Amino acid sequence: MKVTVKYFASLREVLGAGESFEWTPAGAPTAGALRAWLQARTEAHATALAPGRAVRVAIDQEMADESTPLQDGAEVAFFPPVTGG
Amino acid sequence: MIASRVTVQEADFDLAAEVAALQHGREDVGAVASFVGCVRGGASEAGVSALTLEHYPGMTERAIEGMVAEANRRFRLLGVRVIHRVGRLEPGARIVLVAVASAHRRDAFEGCEFLMDYLKTHAPFWKKETTPGGERWVDARVADDEALRRWGIASENAGAPGRPSPSS
Numbered sequence: 001m002k003v004t005v006k007y008f009a010s011l012r013e014v015l016g017a018g019e020s021f022e023w024t025p026a027g028a029p030t031a032g033a034l035r036a037w038l039q040a041r042t043e044a045h046a047t048a049l050a051p052g053r054a055v056r057v058a059i060d061q062e063m064a065d066e067s068t069p070l071q072d073g074a075e076v077a078f079f080p081p082v083t084g085g
Numbered sequence: 086m087i088a089s090r091v092t093v094q095e096a097d098f099d100l101a102a103e104v105a106a107l108q109h110g111r112e113d114v115g116a117v118a119s120f121v122g123c124v125r126g127g128a129s130e131a132g133v134s135a136l137t138l139e140h141y142p143g144m145t146e147r148a149i150e151g152m153v154a155e156a157n158r159r160f161r162l163l164g165v166r167v168i169h170r171v172g173r174l175e176p177g178a179r180i181v182l183v184a185v186a187s188a189h190r191r192d193a194f195e196g197c198e199f200l201m202d203y204l205k206t207h208a209p210f211w212k213k214e215t216t217p218g219g220e221r222w223v224d225a226r227v228a229d230d231e232a233l234r235r236w237g238i239a240s241e242n243a244g245a246p247g248r249p250s251p252s253s
Contacts, residue, residue, distance in 0.1 A: 009139055009211035010222045054225075054244065061144035063207060077141060077209075081225030081242045084138070084169060084210025085122055085181050085201060 001029060001072040005038065008079035011055070014044050018077075031057045031076055032066030038078075054081050087157050089165040091149045093140055095172040098182055107164040107186040114163050118193035119184040120201050126176025133214045136223075138171045138180070141209035145169070152203040156185075159199065159236075160192040167200065169210065202232040206242040 006018035025033050035055065039046045049055060057064050058077040070076065088107075100121060108114050126133050153165050164186035174180060183200045187193040212223040225243035233240040 006141070008141055008209065009213075012139075056242070058141070058144060058209065061141070061147055063148070077144070079141070079209065080211065080222065081244075082206065082209050083212045083223045083225050084140070084208045085205040 001025070001070070001074075003034065003070060003073075004075045005034070006075065006077040008077060010080050011048050011078055014048050029070045030066060031059060031064055031068050031070060034070065034076055035066065035078065049078065055079070056081055087153075087162050087164060089150070089153045089157075089167075091146050091153065091167045093142070093145050093169050093171055095170060097170070097179060098168045100179075100182065100184075103166050103168070103182060103184055107166055107184055111163070113188060114186045115188045116190040116193040117184060117186045118190070118197040119182065120197050121179055122181040122201075124174050124176050124178045124180060132217050133176065134217070135173050135175050135215040136180070137173045137213045137215070137220075138169075139211045139213070140169075140171050144209050148208050149204060152200055152207065155203070156196045156200050160185075160187065160196040161189075162187050162192060162196050165196070165200070167204070169204075169208070171210070199236055202229070202236060203238070205229045206233050206240045 001023055003023045004020040007015045027033060035049050039049045055078050057066060059068055059070065060075050100119060104117050104119060107117055124136050149167050156162060162185060166184045168182040170180055183197050185193045185196040206229050214221055214223055227243045230240040230243050
């Protein structure tokens with residue numbers, strides 16, 4: 001399936017703005033499975049997306065959680081807790 | 086029908102002009118409550134010389150429009166104006182405006198406070214501080230999640246309830 005990953009704030013600084021790619025999930029195609037798969041890409045990904053780090057996720061520009069299934073063509077954003085206002 | 090407008094911009098805003106626009110051409114508005122958030126600097130903020138705000142274009146506007154719709158379900162509102170600035174802002178600069186028009190003060194006050202509490206924890210903005218020691222991303226505050234939970238909305242932006250926020 002095709003996914004577009006975006007990173008913001010501290011994650012963008014170490015991983016770049018993001019990319020689009022074909023992803024073949026081993027199991028259910030959830031946001032959490034994608035996060036785990038991305039951790040294996042580089043040392044920087046492993047650190048920035050490590051379990052226990054405060055990483056929030058949005059799917060197709062809606063706040064989501066890691067159990068949410070992804071559809072083909074999904075835009076998945078990973079970012080730290082928000083600090084606006 | 087509620088008149089609402091949400092803008093994310095680098096430019097400053099004019100509070101008086103925005104309040105006037107909420108009242109313009111209508112006599113049913115009996116109350117306008119507004120909140121303006123500003124950049125703190127000086128000794129209390131460890132010498133912060135600037136904040137740089139980043140956001141998620143597209144999602145930000147949609148997210149805030151969803152919050153306005155929820156506010157409109159909870160309170161009797163006549164108009165809402167939200168402006169959030171991005172980019173580099175120095176101490177004293179205005180960051181955010183939430184202005185809410187209603188027939189009576191209670192709905193205006195509560196609608197304004199609800200929208201700020203919601204925006205703080207669910208709108209995709211991030212602040213980076215510039216200090217003499219370098220730059221650092223601002224940490225989310227558990228108190229902001231607690232503020233939103235008082236409105237009956239689950240919020241775990243900074244961390245799960247009762248647990249400290251994992252550092253990032």
